[in-house]
Amino acid sequence: MNGPEIQISFAPRLRLFVSTDRRAGRTAVTTDGVSTLGHVVESLGVPLTEAGRLLVDGHPVDASHVPAVGEAVEVEEVERPQSVPGAPLRFLLDVHLGTLARRLRLLGVDAAYESADIGDPALATLSAQEQRVMLSRDRGLLRRRELWAGAYVYSDQPDDQLRDVLERFAPHLAPWTRCTACNGPLTDADKDAVRERLEQGTEKTYDVFASCTRCERVYWRGAHHARLEAIVSDALREFGGAATH
Structure with a gap:
């Protein structure tokens, strides 16, 4: 120049x-x-x-x-919280942000995630087609003109990543309402309806279940529930929302 x-x-x-x-x-x-x-x-x-x-x-x-x-x-x-015009607030995360995607889903936030590396052009196109905010630590991806909207994830630590996204976009939180595996909505499930999908020990120990309406994965308050509850409680305390089950 x-x-x-x-x-x-x-x-x-x-x-x-x-x-x-x-x-x-x-x-x-x-x-x-x-x-x-x-x-x-x-x-x-x-x-x-x-x-x-x-x-x-x-x-x-x-x-x-x-x-x-x-x-x-x-x-x-960017001013925080950042407003995103148009469609309801939804996210798309690249292959490197799987833990963040699962934590956002745990909080009821619509977070699509590509577990395979489909490439920057495909991710940018998907962001535009579905009007999703692209979350990534890839600066090159965030410079693509096809993106509907995007945001850099500043930390490589999941706790800090989650706090960063919640602070920046202030999404509505509705914990325990979304499947952490596929992002589908959860619904209460009768034990008899899911019995055949349970291991024997689980069937004997637990009585309250939820099921994903998309992938049919079954959820219950197992041994890992306390760790997940801590993530939810911390997010609700700092960023607000409803603690639904």
Whole structure:
């Protein structure tokens, strides 16, 4: 690039995306004079899914703005909680976020998950077709133009990932209403109706069951229930919702 030089700075949360020499305050960037500000921001490493307001000399501009010489640009982070227009809030998670997908489903959040690596183009297309927010730690995927909406998952730890998504999007929580295996809705199940799908020990020990209306998986409050209950209780305490069973 050998066009106009601008000064650009990034909000603290966004600095992990840019090179180390651009993380401390405002730095100079030489543009080509024709590329949009959105393109410039992404070329420096920040997916536009993570950029909030773009300010030029203190005034908000669209990502389509073409920078001019001497402009001072500030890239803010996305405002939280982030509103998503259009369809009811639903998510799509890539192959690396299986634990996060199961925890979102545990809380009753609609979270589709691809357990196989179907590739970025297919994921982006699916996001658009089903109007789902793409959750990923893949910056390249989040830069794909086909995406309906997307968000970077900032941590590699499931507890922090869940907190990040709940804080950012504030989805409605309805625990114990969604299948953690396939994302289908759960319904109360009579023991006699599911008896043939139970192991002998389970049949003798438990009397309260739920079943997935999609994959027919059967659920009960087994030995792992206390750990799941802790995840649910922590989420409800911090982000609200109804503790349904």
